[in-house]
Amino acid sequence: MDTLEQPNLTRHASLLPDTGEPGFGVYVHWPFCATKCPYCDFNSHVRHQPVDQERFTAAFLKEMATMRQLSGPKTVTSIFLGGGTPSLMNPSTVAAILDGIAREWNMPDGIEITMEANPSSVEAERFRGYRAAGVNRVSLGVQALNDRDLKFLGRLHDVEDALKAIKLARDIFPRMSFDLIYARPKQTVEEWERELKQAISYAVDHLSLYQLTIEEGTPFFGLHKMGKLVVPDDDQSALLYEATQDITAAEGMPAYEVSNHARPGAESRHNLTYWRYGDYAGIGPGAHGRLTRGPVKLATATERKPEAWLELVERDGHGMLDQEQLGYDEQADELLLMGLRLTEGVDLARWQQLSGRDPDPKREEFLLEHGFIERIGNSRIRCTPSGMLILDSVVADLAC
Structure with missing residues (x-):
């Protein structure tokens, strides 16, 4: 495959620099996917009828107002539209959500606004619509750079789709990242090294590289339990991890977190808020949040089922099922765990x-x-x- 033409990196200057502070983030969860991947335990749901985006948008805005009451006045340092597959949203839905955040909190120009996207749902017109709405960073769920493993992982796209999406993202957004999953069945260190070097040649400044984990409740879990799915053992996984660190560091994209790699200054601001143990509002079905209120930090969690969450928000103004107050000891433990x-x-x-x-x-x-x-x-x-x-x-x- 040909290496993609290098992008104009001067566009990156439009984003505000990282201050090193935890910051305050807003996470919005779009729970719908075109299909459910066999390894995925995220809160994602397939619907065979069109989703009522206007109704869900109104609910996002309503829950947002409740979160603003809990957080008090804040300056937003990053926004993340996750899922699910947020790139199934209409650009007008994204614009309405971002406008709502700007109404509830102080939202300076130049903050990082990330949107997750799947290569199979990428179209140039939609990407330009998201960019016009304010999205300035896209995170693509590529997962593999060979068609055999993409099929194994249950992805709807092939490598050609992935490269097309990467090129579009590089052309349209100031920043772009994509994910890969490694430690796949029978994957050798040599195979992974070749694939990783290929990925780095396509990436602009950020990659998320995750080891395949077998999560309970997924189709892969059942197959693994029956012995029909064998993943690399601990020793092989360690070799793959070490190769990952060596190659990314040598290519100028060292790890800044266990699974995330970036050129200096291109780290994900929103994810740094989590790992630096900052506050964030979690909005949407299955979203989690951390909001400091005096001596306690409020841990919020919302109803996972989209339609049930929707009814709760329309009735109560929010879909929260849990508001746990974390004392200092619990906060200290979470700070260590994340930091x-x-x-x-x-x-x-x-x-x-x-x-x-x-x-x-x-x-x-x-x-x-x-x-x-x-x-x-x-x-x-x-x-x-x-x-x-x-x-x-x-x-x-x-x-x-």
Whole structure:
């Protein structure tokens, strides 16, 4: 395949720079897909009749007003339209949602506004409509760069569709990213290295690279349980992960988070808000949020079923089923869990302020001696590449 023509990178200057602060994000969940992928456990639903987009838009705006009451006045630093398949929305629906966010909160020009899209639902006219509505970053669910594995993953597009979507995204949006899934059945390190280098030649400045995981409740889970789907074992997965880190770093797109790679300055601002443990409003079916209210952080979760969520919002002004108040200890644990995913690590002073204590010196010394964590000056702590491979265990040790 021919390498795509390089884009004009000067357009990137139109987005505001990352300040390093957690920020405040708004996440909007569009729950509908054309088909359900066999590995996916996201809150996505297939409907064989047209979705009433006007009715759902009105509900998004209504729930948005409730979230604004909970959050208080905020300046939005990023917006993310996720799913599901948001690129099934009409551009007018996207425009109405973004206008609603601007009415509820302060929304400066130049903030990152990301939209997820599937290559099979991409059309130039729709992409231009999303750009006109205000979207300035698109994230494409490519997942593989060979037709055999795309079929295995249940994707509706082929490689030709994927390359067409990548080119359109590069031509129309200031920023673009795409996802790939690796550690697929029988995938060798050599095969993945070739595919990854090919992907980097197509990417502008950001890639999301996820290991295939077998999630309970998915078709893949049943096949795996019956022995009909065999994925790479832990040792092979570790080799694939290490190859991923080596190649992306050598190509100038190092990991800034466990599964996300970017050229310096092109990191996803919205996802950084999650990992830096900032506040965000979650709007739509199955959306989650974190909103600070005095000494507690409110964890919100909405009804997952789209039609049930719609009826709740129309009746009550929101579809929230849960509003859990997280105290300082719980916030400290979440800060560690999220922050240690980042190459920049965790601000120790912030963790100490929330937890009211220092890290256990014996546990910290053990992790330092075995090369799983490292100090960055006196103020930050982060996982090493070895520590990233056992991230959950590192977090558990430090949180005790």
